[in-house]
Amino acid sequence: MNEIQKLIELKGVFFSYGGVPVLEKVDLQIQEGEFLGIVGPNAGGKSTLLKLILGLLEPQSGHIRVLGKRPKEARQQLGYVPQYPNFPRDFPITVEQAVMIGRLGVRSRHSPFGNLYPGRYNRTDRLAARQALAEVEADNLADRQIGSLSGGQLQRMLLARALVVEPSILILDEPTANIDQRLESDIFDLLKRLNERMSILVVSHDIGFVSGYVTRVACINRTLVCHHADAIDGQVIQELYGENVHMVVHQH
Amino acid sequence: MNEFFAALTQHGFLQSAVVAGLLASIGCGVMGTYVVVKRIAFLAGGIAHSVLGGMGAAVYYGFDPLAGALIAAIISALLIGSVRLQWQAQEDTMIGALWAIGMAVGILFIAKTPGYQTDLMSYLFGNILLVPEKSLWFMAALDALLLIIVGTYHRQFLAVVFDEEFARLRGIPVTFFYLLLLVMVAITVVLLIQVVGLILVLALLTLPAAVAGHYVHSLGRMMLLATLLGSTVSLSGLALSYGPDLPAGPTIILLAGAVYVISALATRAVARRKVRASLPASANRR
Numbered sequence: 001m002n003e004i005q006k007l008i009e010l011k012g013v014f015f016s017y018g019g020v021p022v023l024e025k026v027d028l029q030i031q032e033g034e035f036l037g038i039v040g041p042n043a044g045g046k047s048t049l050l051k052l053i054l055g056l057l058e059p060q061s062g063h064i065r066v067l068g069k070r071p072k073e074a075r076q077q078l079g080y081v082p083q084y085p086n087f088p089r090d091f092p093i094t095v096e097q098a099v100m101i102g103r104l105g106v107r108s109r110h111s112p113f114g115n116l117y118p119g120r121y122n123r124t125d126r127l128a129a130r131q132a133l134a135e136v137e138a139d140n141l142a143d144r145q146i147g148s149l150s151g152g153q154l155q156r157m158l159l160a161r162a163l164v165v166e167p168s169i170l171i172l173d174e175p176t177a178n179i180d181q182r183l184e185s186d187i188f189d190l191l192k193r194l195n196e197r198m199s200i201l202v203v204s205h206d207i208g209f210v211s212g213y214v215t216r217v218a219c220i221n222r223t224l225v226c227h228h229a230d231a232i233d234g235q236v237i238q239e240l241y242g243e244n245v246h247m248v249v250h251q252h
Numbered sequence: 253m254n255e256f257f258a259a260l261t262q263h264g265f266l267q268s269a270v271v272a273g274l275l276a277s278i279g280c281g282v283m284g285t286y287v288v289v290k291r292i293a294f295l296a297g298g299i300a301h302s303v304l305g306g307m308g309a310a311v312y313y314g315f316d317p318l319a320g321a322l323i324a325a326i327i328s329a330l331l332i333g334s335v336r337l338q339w340q341a342q343e344d345t346m347i348g349a350l351w352a353i354g355m356a357v358g359i360l361f362i363a364k365t366p367g368y369q370t371d372l373m374s375y376l377f378g379n380i381l382l383v384p385e386k387s388l389w390f391m392a393a394l395d396a397l398l399l400i401i402v403g404t405y406h407r408q409f410l411a412v413v414f415d416e417e418f419a420r421l422r423g424i425p426v427t428f429f430y431l432l433l434l435v436m437v438a439i440t441v442v443l444l445i446q447v448v449g450l451i452l453v454l455a456l457l458t459l460p461a462a463v464a465g466h467y468v469h470s471l472g473r474m475m476l477l478a479t480l481l482g483s484t485v486s487l488s489g490l491a492l493s494y495g496p497d498l499p500a501g502p503t504i505i506l507l508a509g510a511v512y513v514i515s516a517l518a519t520r521a522v523a524r525r526k527v528r529a530s531l532p533a534s535a536n537r538r
Contacts, residue, residue, distance in 0.1 A: 054421060076423045087415045091289060092469040101411045105422030118404040145469050161418070 013062035037214035039207040044221040046203040076105040079167030083174040096142040102164040132164040152183040256491040272383040273486035275391040279440035281479025284461035290413040298347035300453040302328040302354025308361030325438035333434040378449030378501035448501040459508040466519040
């Protein structure tokens with residue numbers, strides 16, 4: 001893994017939904033160990049960018065390399081926390097079972113059977129699920145039905161499900177959009193800790209808030225508007241959103 | 253009822269009916285659970301009804317209607333499944349079209365079958381009393397196949413029915429497992445046609461699993477409970493229908509429907525009482 005300097009590389013990426021361009025000429029490089037915040041207005045293409053990196057969407061032109069491979073080949077090494085859960089909340093499944101699904105791709109990474117590996121989860125899988133839940137301080141939720149979780153608890157479960165994958169890169173789409181502010185800093189404190197072991201890519205609409213945590217910010221509004229290592233100021237925000245935005249200073 | 257048990261010891265056809273009911277219940281419990289949690293009842297209905305096309309063609313060309321049903325069910329499962337994965341917007345229209353086209357084709361074939369007119373009613377509403385022994389073996393083999401596949405790949409199926417996108421990111425071949433799941437639903441439909449006919453299949457596929465979902469909260473337990481409920485309902489329906497000489501299929505379905513309605517109402521009432529009881533307690537706790 002050491003020889004890979006650029007963890008993720010996008011060159012001249014163009015993507016449109018049915019002719020309407022969402023991303024144009026996006027060049028972006030992400031280095032090992034970075035904690036990159038992707039910010040920008042709604043419908044600016046942030047989630048689309050993540051889906052391209054995950055290989056869930058294909059760019060119309062340009063190229064994307066993740067861990068030196070094509071996104072579809074690399075995605076088993078990526079942990080992903082979606083903005084909205086893709087499952088019905090009344091699905092009959094416990095938190096532990098849902099987290100354990102993340103283990104499916106882990107064994108198959110080394111298995112000749114690939115993802116057709118039959119049978120049950122083993123002790124290692126169970127242990128990994130417990131550890132991931134402990135890491136997000138949700139080990140007491142293991143036996144709860146997902147339908148009984150609060151918004152913040154569900155977010156922790158989704159994070160545990162991404163961590164149990166043992167990812168090289170953790171990718172999160174608005175991880176704090178549906179929870180209250182106190183939990184927001186809890187989650188970002190946790191991400192900061194995780195950043196010691198893995199690179200993190202997080203989409204957020206709250207530019208002021210993330211700038212206190214991330215190592216670098218990329219601003220996306222159809223194209224990559226800016227690319228800053230240093231603090232975000234009003235000038236940059238205006239450039240990005242095209243109008244005056246009320247900025248609240250956060251103290252961390 | 254007593255009359256039924258007396259007759260059961262004497263008549264081979266009743267014993268076959270009981271075995272058929274039990275075999276069908278295994279399929280309905282296991283695959284019904286997936287249909288209910290994945291919310292694809294309408295899709296399963298489309299598969300069930302389009303099967304008449306295959307049965308009609310088989311009758312016309314002189315094959316076993318059950319074999320025709322199996323082939324038609326698998327084809328329509330694959331068709332509906334691919335449409336669902338490719339053009340998501342038109343899914344329900346496509347299912348509706350396949351539903352009606354399949355039935356129309358079947359009725360044309362049956363109408364044009366020369367000589368003895370096969371009993372259309374028994375395809376539509378089933379006739380558990382006329383299940384031949386050969387069909388019992390066929391049903392047992394299909395059940396065995398379902399159980400082996402589910403036993404082997406239950407983790408992958410769970411991943412796909414729970415969260416397709418996440419399953420895809422884990423490198424699971426989602427399209428393969430989704431289509432396999434639909435083919436297995438199609439097989440179950442054919443199992444159930446013997447018992448309740450293709451019009452009523454949907455009820456037996458969804459109701460026992462839905463009732464099970466009121467009480468247990470994991471797929472494995474739902475499958476087990478739904479199978480038990482399915483067997484209880486089909487055997488009791490059979491027994492109830494015997495004395496007054498009612499058709500068994502509709503009796504079984506009405507029984508399943510009654511159990512579902514009562515269970516749904518009871519679950520709601522209990523949930524409401526729980527909420528009411530917890531209100532002052534939780535206020536104190538915080």
